């Protein structure tokens with residue numbers, strides 16, 4: 001199985017007419033209700049192109065044609081380059097890639113077990129861990145470091161990432177200025193603005209505030225980035241019952257309206273800007289209002305969103321693999337696997353939040369990364385499916401063995417183990433006796449050992465010195481100016 | 483006083499029936515039921531029950547909201563009679579809520595506002611992305627007893643520390659109880675900045691208000 005050639009699309013939650021219905025109702029909302037844009041230049045832009053702009057309340061009503069024209073300008077295939085070209089991501093069709101997600105605030109110390117605030121050193125270590133784990137395809141700024149200037153944590157994280165993994169990078173900015181500096185960092189790694197257009201080294205994400213609101217800093221960032229044709233994630237995170245309608249279909253309608261509103265602005269400013277359509281929506285637990293990050297509905301919503309975005313020929317930024325459990329346990333295992341399997345089968349192109357995080361996006365642990373890597377490998381195996389060929393139908397082998405013998409001695413068996421069987425890297429299939437002899441360790445301990453081993457041995461190709469200096473210079477400049 | 487009418491009033495509120503609650507309140511007034519009694523033993527009793535059941539996670543948020551609407555509507559009917567009689571339906575106390583500057587997260591704060599209101603507190607909700615100066619200004623001019631600050635970002639929680647410092651600078655630290663909350667906030671953080679209280683959820687927020695303002 002080639003981890004860089006995974007394909008989903010086997011699962012369809014909606015039928016074709018339902019996809020169309022949700023999409024069209026989303027455009028109705030944009031036309032009738034409109035979307036709030038907290039940014040004068042964006043209002044000018046919309047007005048200039050013929051949208052109905054109400055200056056008194058900042059609401060933009062986007063005509064259907066303007067929205068669909070913008071959708072048609074989005075490239076159906078988005079290359080997200082990695083330092084190592086073998087690790088490039090090609091977000092298109094039903095291709096599936098996994099990565100971690102976003103910005104937990106605490107880490108469980110690998111040695112002491114203490115739950116504590118993150119540091120820059122932790123961030124660097126997680127980048128190296130990701131670099132080594134084969135089913136994690138990209139870095140997405142996880143763990144907020146507390147020991148750096150809080151105004152530019154985004155830049156510090158991206159710097160740690162570029163220096164410690166050759167895999168593809170994405171980062172959430174905390175301001176418009178931060179977004180532009182992240183792009184500059186990507187340009188530095190790519191080797192110039194022109195090289196970046198060919199091989200964009202970073203993707204930056206932007207979410208609307210549901211319902212139907214794009215805020216100032218994010219609009220500024222969308223406009224600045226699309227001017228530069230920098231790949232952008234545009235999406236929203238409605239929570240069914242609080243910031244979105246309770247029914248999942250209504251939530252999808254809202255995500256269509258909010259995302260298409262953002263996409264329209266991006267394409268008005270920079271026609272052809274590469275976009276991933278994002279959905280981070282879930283449900284609120286209506287007994288408390290708590291974000292249901294491990295909710296099974298999150299997987300359903302994201303699977304359906306993939307159908308809608310694919311209908312528009314826009315690659316996706318999907319969400320799956322979260323948990324509300326405080327520890328790596330059965331709850332986190334079930335919540336994460338169900339979400340990831342659902343969304344991967346739906347062909348989520350860039351599935352984030354898929355590794356490392358628990359406690360409703362607040363805690364990241366090394367062991368969870370290693371455990372999730374195993375889970376992702378198993379999901380990858382499901383995606384790989386069942387090949388039906390003369391060779392795999394095995395008629396010759398069955399004939400050869402016949403009744404009442406076995407298949408262990410066949411060359412055909414040997415040749416087909418690796419392509420057909422997923423070999424767990426972590427999960428234990430030994431007998432109780434053998435397991436006890438190895439120390440009767442649970443999965444968390446085994447995973448911690450593997451993480452320690454990776455951190456002690458895994459080396460990452462360093463960035464060229466001049467690129468390192470350029471990145472440092474961008475941070476230094478930001479340090480002085482923000 | 484009509485026990486039966488009070489029970490109907492409570493049932494209407496718990497049953498989320500705004501029209502019914504108003505109608506029963508009107509009937510009560512017409513029948514000469516004591517207005518303050520209706521508020522205390524009808525409306526407030528119903529809301530206490532709702533609050534208890536919400537804390538026990540037996541109710542959904544819309545039930546909290548819709549019952550509060552029904553209660554408000556009934557109070558609206560009764561209020562003029564109270565004023566005429568020279569009394570008022572005293573609230574439990576005034577709380578200001580705001581999400582700090584640079585932060586747009588408000589779901590948790592909104593839930594806290596809702597639960598405070600349904601527990602009888604008057605709530606002044608300034609909204610999101612509020613500068614410390616503006617918060618203090620509003621707290622002063624509205625004479626609130628407690629200020630609740632919400633922050634969901636590690637990059638904005640320092641505003642809470644700065645707010646406590648601002649109160650000290652202005653010499654008004656003793657005038658307000660300051661409580662803090664939001665996902666990244668911990669009790670240690672709250673203690674370290676010298677806040678008066680920390681709430682991990684809305685129910686704890688109401689407990690703090692009750693403790694400081696004495697409902």
Ligand code: B12
Nearest residue numbers: 103586587588590630632635636663664665681683684687
């Ligand atoms: C929903 C959400 C959003 C929504 C917010 C919608 C809204 N209207 O509020 C949107 C999509 C807009 C959003 C945006 C962002 N978000 Co956000 N978001 C969340 C999420 C998933 C859930 C928050 C929530 O609503 N929880 C449900 C409510 C009920 O819980 P609560 O807020 O904690 O409130 C309860 C208690 O804390 C307490 N409480 C709260 N306030 C107070 C106050 C007082 C006085 C008291 C007593 C109690 C109290 O009572 C409440 C009710 O029980 C959290 C993850 C999390 N676990 O918190 C991330 C999270 C907070 N967001 C995060 C990030 C990074 C962002 C963005 C920067 C992402 C981006 N690049 O766009 C932006 C920042 C925007 C900004 N400037 O504020 C990070 C923060 C990381 C960090 N380093 O701090 C988190 C932790 C997620 C993550 N790991 O990535 N986000």
